[in-house]
Amino acid sequence: MSLVALADPPAVYVDGAAMDCLVIEAVSALRASSAVAAARATKIELEMAQAGFVPPPPVAKLQHSSKDSVGSNTARPHSYVDEEDEGVRSRLEAIGLHVGANYAEKLCRDRPLFSDSLDAIKFICKELWVSCWDKQVDNLRTNHRGVFVLQDNTFKPLTRISSWEGRAETLKRAKLAAAFPAGIIRGALSRMGLHGTVTPEITAPPHCTFQIKLPKNT
Amino acid sequence: MPQPPRLNAVALISPQNHPILIRTFQKGDELKYHYVAHTSLDVIEERTSGKTKPTECYLGLLYVMDDVAAYGYITPLKVKIVIALALTDSVVRDADVVMIFKALHMAFYEAVSNPFLKLDGVSESTADYSPYQAVGSMKWKRLRQAVDEIHRALCAYAP
Numbered sequence: 001m002s003l004v005a006l007a008d009p010p011a012v013y014v015d016g017a018a019m020d021c022l023v024i025e026a027v028s029a030l031r032a033s034s035a036v037a038a039a040r041a042t043k044i045e046l047e048m049a050q051a052g053f054v055p056p057p058p059v060a061k062l063q064h065s066s067k068d069s070v071g072s073n074t075a076r077p078h079s080y081v082d083e084e085d086e087g088v089r090s091r092l093e094a095i096g097l098h099v100g101a102n103y104a105e106k107l108c109r110d111r112p113l114f115s116d117s118l119d120a121i122k123f124i125c126k127e128l129w130v131s132c133w134d135k136q137v138d139n140l141r142t143n144h145r146g147v148f149v150l151q152d153n154t155f156k157p158l159t160r161i162s163s164w165e166g167r168a169e170t171l172k173r174a175k176l177a178a179a180f181p182a183g184i185i186r187g188a189l190s191r192m193g194l195h196g197t198v199t200p201e202i203t204a205p206p207h208c209t210f211q212i213k214l215p216k217n218t
Numbered sequence: 219m220p221q222p223p224r225l226n227a228v229a230l231i232s233p234q235n236h237p238i239l240i241r242t243f244q245k246g247d248e249l250k251y252h253y254v255a256h257t258s259l260d261v262i263e264e265r266t267s268g269k270t271k272p273t274e275c276y277l278g279l280l281y282v283m284d285d286v287a288a289y290g291y292i293t294p295l296k297v298k299i300v301i302a303l304a305l306t307d308s309v310v311r312d313a314d315v316v317m318i319f320k321a322l323h324m325a326f327y328e329a330v331s332n333p334f335l336k337l338d339g340v341s342e343s344t345a346d347y348s349p350y351q352a353v354g355s356m357k358w359k360r361l362r363q364a365v366d367e368i369h370r371a372l373c374a375y376a377p
Binding site for chain 1: 323
């Protein structure tokens, strides 16, 4: 292979509809997978308890006694999906992390160096958003102290989500569908050396905002 | 007809200045190029943290030592690539060197995207999740092979 071909490899294309379909189906596939994993974990725990190696698991967990206060709830990045979906959410986010991190590596191949963290966030709003979700972010707000709010009025992963069971169910599904994009954003940020938290907020799909909190001194 | 630049060694260095891969194409000179990579890091540090920050990824000629010239490149994600070219009388064009760097960057990108790297990663915590260490280890051949292929292509390449 010639050096030119190695330096500038030909682009590989994927059918857009097929890609959409795979990303949508990933949620339900991972739900099945995490259900199996959770069942296996409980089974092992039960066997261990029966054999007397570990104390028996508490029968009924205290229902969110510590999470009742609204103030502490919003600060926690993991509290935006209820417990049963937590396994699916963390899997989706882990995949997103990997995808985002490496995709950022590819996207920034022909671009100059980042000057500061705002530059990096702009890169996410423009290049990453366009190549992942076909449009730019509609609105970017920042307090210039490490908090950025990215707002997208028609976020592509959420445009096709609906439920016959009503609004609450739609919201629940939309929140799961936003976990993968949140992972992509966090992964891309982490490769740029910015280790922050990314919290998706959905009030009326397909409208979606992502709040990015970066640690101070970046 | 100008000679193609002769590649003596390639060094990939992670954003935290851990060596990812140091590949030499001359027998018995490995230690020398480890030294070259180390010295280059200081020069890169100086160039990138100075008052006028560079906007280009390509840092150009870093320094010349004996019979090798070290060139540097830093990706926007802060992965540093250093190559050592043999010092010859023929002119080395920047465009050629940039192309070598782009090829190396692509090779690195393709190797590091391997989803199986993470499976035996040292730390599971996602905050400092870094496949950089794993990709250059002896266990994974992809990056090594890609770098070797670039070396081969360069030997056959006539500008």
